[in-house]
Amino acid sequence: MESSRAGRFAPTALMLGNLVTGCSVLAPAGMLPELSAGLGISIHAAGLLITFGAITLCIGSPLTAWLTSRIERRILLATTLAGLALGNLASAFAPDYTSLLVIRLVMLAVGALYTPQAAGTAALIVPAERRGSTIAYIFLGWSLAAAVGLPLITFLASRYGWRAAHGGIGALGCISLLLLLLRLPSGLKGTPVDLKTWSAVGRSKPILLLLAITMLQMSGQFVVFTFMGPLLKKLTDASPDAIGLVFGIYGVCGFLGVVIATRIVDTWGPYRTSLLFTCLLLAGITGWAIGAGALVLMAGAVAIWGLGFASTNSMQQVRLVAAAPPLASATVALNTSVLYIGQAVGSAIGGLLFARELLHTLGFAAIGFVVVALILVVLTRPRPAAATA
Numbered sequence: 001m002e003s004s005r006a007g008r009f010a011p012t013a014l015m016l017g018n019l020v021t022g023c024s025v026l027a028p029a030g031m032l033p034e035l036s037a038g039l040g041i042s043i044h045a046a047g048l049l050i051t052f053g054a055i056t057l058c059i060g061s062p063l064t065a066w067l068t069s070r071i072e073r074r075i076l077l078a079t080t081l082a083g084l085a086l087g088n089l090a091s092a093f094a095p096d097y098t099s100l101l102v103i104r105l106v107m108l109a110v111g112a113l114y115t116p117q118a119a120g121t122a123a124l125i126v127p128a129e130r131r132g133s134t135i136a137y138i139f140l141g142w143s144l145a146a147a148v149g150l151p152l153i154t155f156l157a158s159r160y161g162w163r164a165a166h167g168g169i170g171a172l173g174c175i176s177l178l179l180l181l182l183r184l185p186s187g188l189k190g191t192p193v194d195l196k197t198w199s200a201v202g203r204s205k206p207i208l209l210l211l212a213i214t215m216l217q218m219s220g221q222f223v224v225f226t227f228m229g230p231l232l233k234k235l236t237d238a239s240p241d242a243i244g245l246v247f248g249i250y251g252v253c254g255f256l257g258v259v260i261a262t263r264i265v266d267t268w269g270p271y272r273t274s275l276l277f278t279c280l281l282l283a284g285i286t287g288w289a290i291g292a293g294a295l296v297l298m299a300g301a302v303a304i305w306g307l308g309f310a311s312t313n314s315m316q317q318v319r320l321v322a323a324a325p326p327l328a329s330a331t332v333a334l335n336t337s338v339l340y341i342g343q344a345v346g347s348a349i350g351g352l353l354f355a356r357e358l359l360h361t362l363g364f365a366a367i368g369f370v371v372v373a374l375i376l377v378v379l380t381r382p383r384p385a386a387a388t389a
Contacts, residue, residue, distance in 0.1 A: 018141025060112030083110030085173025147251025218342025220369030253306030281308030289363025
């Protein structure tokens with residue numbers, strides 16, 4: 001009975017682990033001014049914590065998926081969460097920028113495992129007909145990281161410093177680790193990932209197109225998202241509380257978007273659900289670009305953008321699993337990898353534009369990426385014979 005109860009709450013334990021992962025990855029975006037002032041560096045240099053972290057994640061995700069595919073999932077995921085918790089606690093005591101960067105890169109090299117392995121583990125603990133909604137539910141953790149985590153990080157950092165924010169994430173990681181150990185069943189093992197698996201993925205045009213969509217969606221968002229706080233400050237003179245509120249709007253709408261996607265994906269199908277939320281993503285970023293300079297318009301645009309933020313990625317995961325179930329361990333890891341490539345590309349471009357004070361240009365650069373992503377979504381519409389893919 002105890003094992004059954006543990007298994008029943010396993011998706012929630014996995015989702016909370018994604019909350020810790022999301023907070024760890026996104027944290028610098030919520031406290032760029034405090035990092036800049038506290039470490040004596042520029043906003044652009046502080047933003048490189050996200051860029052370099054994303055590069056580490058995009059390399060680490062497929063590599064660690066290959067190296068650890070034979071390890072029992074409960075042990076693997078618990079070890080990863082322990083690494084994230086310890087990394088954040090160590091970050092709180094980093095003496096300088098270089099130390100903080102090194103700690104972050106090591107932490108995220110370990111953390112690269114969590115999101116793809118959590119999604120792959122979901123396929124092992126639920127029936128096939130519930131797989132899509134369960135994967136989307138697990139990704140609510142990322143939405144919560146933006147909805148609750150980033151506003152709290154901004155609040156803590158603006159009042160108590162960036163070290164307190166890292167300490168808070170570390171404490172949350174310890175709690176999440178305990179829940180995972182209590183709730184995730186033991187003995188779970190996925191299909192081992194070998195070189196033949198990567199070869200099969202590389203020969204699949206539909207999978208490569210789906211991976212390109214993920215990269216473009218994330219690149220467009222992170223051109224702006226990485227520097228959202230400083231942009232709001234420079235363009236509208238927003239206070240830290242107002243910036244935290246905008247982060248909150250973004251995250252709450254992201255949460256609602258995934259909830260809606262989770263409810264409709266099993267009846268609408270992954271393609272139509274993905275198309276809907278990519279359109280919302282484009283509408284929101286376009287609203288940001290056009291309304292830049294007016295806080296109310298920018299906040300309204302962020303609300304629309306937020307609806308597509310996490311839901312588009314969770315739908316990408318569902319589409320990849322449906323497109324080739326035997327390759328799911330590899331494709332989900334690669335999707336997470338290209339997601340981080342998108343973060344690295346977007347934050348690097350955004351950093352260059354921000355450093356040159358091209359503040360309005362960031363929004364229009366973001367639009368370009370998402371337009372191309374939408375075109376590819378339309379091009380990957382499944383044929384009638386494969387309508388469920």
